[in-house]
Amino acid sequence: MAARKLFLLSGDGIGPEAMAEVKKIIAAMNKTGAGFETEEGLVGGCAYDAHGKAISETDMEKALAADAVLFGAVGGPKWDSVPYEVRPEAGLLRLRKDLALFANLRPAICYPALADSSSLKKDIIEGLDILIVRELTGGVYFGEPKEIIDLGNGQKRGIDTQVYDTFEIERISGVAFELARTRKNHVTSMEKRNVMKSGVLWNEVVTQTHKAKYSDVKLDHMLADAGGMQLVRWPKQFDVIVTDNLFGDMLSDVAAMLTGSLGMLPSASLGAPDAKTGKRKALYEPVHGSAPDIAGQGIANPIAMIASFAMCLRYSFGMVAEADSLEAAIAAVLDDGLRTRDIMSAGMQEVGTTAMGDAILAKF
Ligand code: NAI
Numbered sequence: 001m002a003a004r005k006l007f008l009l010s011g012d013g014i015g016p017e018a019m020a021e022v023k024k025i026i027a028a029m030n031k032t033g034a035g036f037e038t039e040e041g042l043v044g045g046c047a048y049d050a051h052g053k054a055i056s057e058t059d060m061e062k063a064l065a066a067d068a069v070l071f072g073a074v075g076g077p078k079w080d081s082v083p084y085e086v087r088p089e090a091g092l093l094r095l096r097k098d099l100a101l102f103a104n105l106r107p108a109i110c111y112p113a114l115a116d117s118s119s120l121k122k123d124i125i126e127g128l129d130i131l132i133v134r135e136l137t138g139g140v141y142f143g144e145p146k147e148i149i150d151l152g153n154g155q156k157r158g159i160d161t162q163v164y165d166t167f168e169i170e171r172i173s174g175v176a177f178e179l180a181r182t183r184k185n186h187v188t189s190m191e192k193r194n195v196m197k198s199g200v201l202w203n204e205v206v207t208q209t210h211k212a213k214y215s216d217v218k219l220d221h222m223l224a225d226a227g228g229m230q231l232v233r234w235p236k237q238f239d240v241i242v243t244d245n246l247f248g249d250m251l252s253d254v255a256a257m258l259t260g261s262l263g264m265l266p267s268a269s270l271g272a273p274d275a276k277t278g279k280r281k282a283l284y285e286p287v288h289g290s291a292p293d294i295a296g297q298g299i300a301n302p303i304a305m306i307a308s309f310a311m312c313l314r315y316s317f318g319m320v321a322e323a324d325s326l327e328a329a330i331a332a333v334l335d336d337g338l339r340t341r342d343i344m345s346a347g348m349q350e351v352g353t354t355a356m357g358d359a360i361l362a363k364f
């Protein structure tokens, strides 16, 4: 079996603390022959301190050569005044761009033990398991023209442009249909074709892609504003939601927050399959940042990072049983009443980062 190459970029703040718990899991899996080969690099503020850039060319090459990148978090007040081009976030943006990670996967899963802590009623979110697939490299965040024009009459004009080409919509909807086949086989595509030309095209191309290659999957279309409303009204009607960069940014934040703390939320970003091997470039990271307010205290919740590694097992290595088992271990530890401070509630047992990681590993 070829080695499974992981490149670890822990970053700043709580990034390394959370990553340490994933490293334990990798070491345990290697003892039973999983064959992970890990290498580590620097990204973000720590990379800037070491060599004046948010990520070095050497580390970029390693990221490109790896089967998957595990990313912690970057940034913090220490680097607030470094030049814009080399700020910590530039490292993440560079990785997304050079690895061409066009598909951002954000699951919203409700762990039974935490069903009471949502802002929504328990029966609305209990058992929730949905996946938002957001287009990440196109749309209004990148379209040209993108500028502020001085109109010369005391007025200025700010312009952003939403642009989508057929191939971009085909490939993101392809990812959504393929993932749906491994889940409940249902995709809901969201756009605003009622007011946007790019929405008309989005709807058309998703429909054609479905007809040509994925007609076994159930497909619905929904206007994105109605989709936002339905997400908080009855989220369990969804399985996979596919949408553009802007709507996906907002809808994935809404969906994620249905289910709990930032410290619980994983994500994956996938690129196009390699023409020869069929393997996708991929980066897995928690949704949260470097949490400078709690960094170095040993109290960060490692679950978002560990759940990101579970996504890595599932999507980069096809290790579905292992991914299921790791996610079940997280649920079991929560069922046992263990909580890090961010998800602590009355009657539960508060534990630190290491103890939470150890408990999950013990159930895995
Ligand atoms: P943040 O996600 O770092 O923290 C927000 C709040 O949530 C804080 O109170 C923090 O303590 C808490 N929190 C976050 N993750 C947690 C965890 N795993 N366990 C327990 N509590 C957790 O966002 P914030 O404070 O806006 O940004 C802090 C720094 O992180 C900034 O420099 C920001 O630019 C950077 N950032 C980096 C991201 C990335 O690397 N992808 C994403 C978001 C922010």
Ligand code: MG
Binding pocket: 249, 250, 253
């Ligand atoms: Mg956002």
